[in-house]
Amino acid sequence: MALRPQARDSSKYLSDDTIVAISSAVGGAIALVRLSGPRAFEILASLTDGRRPGFSARAEPRKFYRARLHHRQDLDDAMFVRFAAPASFTGEDVVELYLHGGGYVASRVLEATIALGARQALPGEFSFRAVRNGKLTLSQAAAVADLIAAANDNAVSLALEKLSGTQNRLIHSLAQDLRTLAALGEIGIDFSDQDVDEVSLPRLKTRLGPLTETLLRLKNSYQRGIRIQEGISVAFVGLPNAGKSSFFNALLGEDRSIVSDIPGTTRDVVHERLTLRDGDQAVTLRLEDTAGLRSTEDQIEQIGISRSEKSARTADLILFIIDPGSPPEQILTQWRNLRCPASKTIAVITKADLYDGTQRAAVRLTLNSLQISQWIEVSSMNGAGIEMAVRSIVQASSQLTQRERGEVLLTRLDQLSAVNQALEHLERAAKAQEIELFAADIRQALHGLAPLIGETPTDDILGQIFSEFCIGK
Template identity: 40%
Template sequence: MGDTIVAVATAWAPAAIGVVRLSGPDALQLAQRYWSGPKPRPRTAHLGTFVEPDGQPLDQVLLTWFPAPHSYTGEEVVELSCHGSLYVLRRVVELLIAAGARIAKPGEFTLRAYLNRKLSLDQAEAVADLIQAQSEAAHRLAMSQLKGAYFEKVRTFRQKLVEFLALLELELDFSEEDVEFASRAELKRLLQELVAEIERLLRSYRAGQAVRQGIPIAIVGRPNAGKSTLLNALLAEERAIVSDIPGTTRDTVEERLFLGGYELRLMDTAGLRENPADVIEAEGIRRTREKIAQAFLILYVFDAAAETWEEAQAHARTLLGADPLPSLLWVANKIDRLAALPDWPDDVIPISARQKQGLEKLQQAMLNQLEQAGLGQEVLLSHARHYESFVRARAALEGALALLESGGGTELVAEELRTAQHAIGEITGTITPDEILGEIFSRFCIGK
């Protein structure tokens, strides 16, 4: 990291402001080659002119200098806030490269922050999540991870393992003395607690993924139950074709809706029936089943004017192929065609999608289901890399517990704890192979 890197840190599009960022030992020196203005002081924005090599002004800019180690990367950092002309931004970068900087690789600024111990690896991943967050819930999850709530939990796991492992290593050093420095009962209790906590985190993975990527919600039911009309009503615009002909929807229509701080992926599906009219409808039903398997929540829509509650339940169990049924909400549609509402259970939500009646109650019920499913938790597992590391850690901890139960040797128990410690260390970057770093930071934009 002895060189100085440069990149545009803002979006590559015309805008009022565009920021060019430098990081490295020569950041200030390189910027000052083209700077006409007051002498820069630390962490102070200075108004001046960025000039061409012949002295002609290129742009009026703000220069801010962050001396090492008090910067994002832990190195000398200079940020040039220019007018957001693409020509100006391109020319500023060209001149700085000509002076000796090199263009940054994707994620290299954050990689340097990690290597300089300004961020843990999971916090670096949270930076990428924060940039890509599309909803309040995704933003909240990324901020929690960036603030270190997740890191502290993982660090505590690893520290407890390190302490016991040190005692076991001491026993191995004095194996001829037949002494016990680590209480087996206390170690067993600790391992059981860690396994239980890791299992809780692993169970939260699906919710964490849903928050990051958008929560998949499948709208299913018989043909002509009003599923597409409901999608349009929730979106407050005509996105799906609606007709009275059963089987109009042949393929899945997916749209995004922001509700209560969550990004929802609403999936309008082909109507489910036992005997499809043709091969195209049959393929649509097959795809519907795929979406049902992916869904975090199912809205089962039935025509209240043509189907009883009991018939809807029986149909759902037959076609969803599950008993008990997966997480779903029962939606009784077309209540505008009823003279009076039947005596339905409390978990049936009466609506008229066409008349837009009952939609607020349905939306609140959807939010309640998401909260009950744990999507509002502060700490959720949301990265496949973390999930895989915790799976390996759990297996090693369970191996250590089995050895303790069977009276296995200290060296074997210690080896299982080392494996668990190593797996957990990969999450925060305490122990991280180079290929993992390459994969993580390649997903960043160049200026970050």
């Protein structure tokens, strides 16, 4: 029997068990164990009360108390906070135990809570419960995940805005407008034999414009959202031996990609994530070092080269790496084969330590004919120009992630497909010849938008979102 990957069973999230997890990162000074559910206080009492019956129950919610934790043996001298339902993150009774750091103590306490009736939480299960109990909307929960994964200030502010509900307000007003339009459509159907202009098909169609515009803006925001959240993709391309891998390593500050004087050393795309800073600007990049471009009979190298071409085509930013000693006609040919816009390209003239001014000036002439206007000179060998290169890359990348304050950006594929579905139905509504069809399309647009509105999240979407969380959130 073939083995199939196990689908996440969303029904597991639907229990009323008391859940527990170590919610802090490994290795910190303090470890946090968090419990949520109907038996949380009872488990706390078993751990803390010992010879002082009722001690933890008398503890005021949201205040720190010190207690010796005991279960069969002493576990820790710790602090705890109680949160009584519904005034907690999950909306249930919650207990947080702040332990002396070190994974050992935390896992002993975790084991004790499990022995006392709690269950190890699934990834994201605390947030799931917050959503289920109306403490967080689905998109706010997704924002919590984004916040945890954020690697630069822009990503943090985007996640915080989602958490604060700016995005929800826009989506809800969009949904409200669609509902109104659907309702007007229904009225239009009832009055279709009475010629009421207010709810005639042409009048209703005039309301589609602004809705379509908002949806299109959301659709177009996805690419920038992904760039901010996941990072800007940057492809390192050029002839073999140009110094791509050396420059890649120089930016990373480590020997990640293999460097050698044999042309064709890099065979496959090498991926690495990096956050670069220039002053108070920071950008997260997804770097791709690629195989050198040339015509070759070697089949494996050919596969590598077509991956380089794909990487260049899909990249947000191309670093075209040039060794001033390479024949200009080869540089020209390979660049033209790539068929990539010069506007998203920075030329990186490498090996500045090897070549004199005349040779480097000759390369700039070549660049002119390629219409690449941005270039930098570096030596990966002695580090000259690397700082300048960082600055240029940060600047070019910042332009790709600009957003207005409060502007809502989509950052999830399920959000994008919801918007696309809604748009499709609105386009059909705009072409509808009969008011019945128009009303049906509007209802379908609303239905398509449902995952984004978050009122009726399907199991699929819940599973997808919460499985990306870490355990303990």
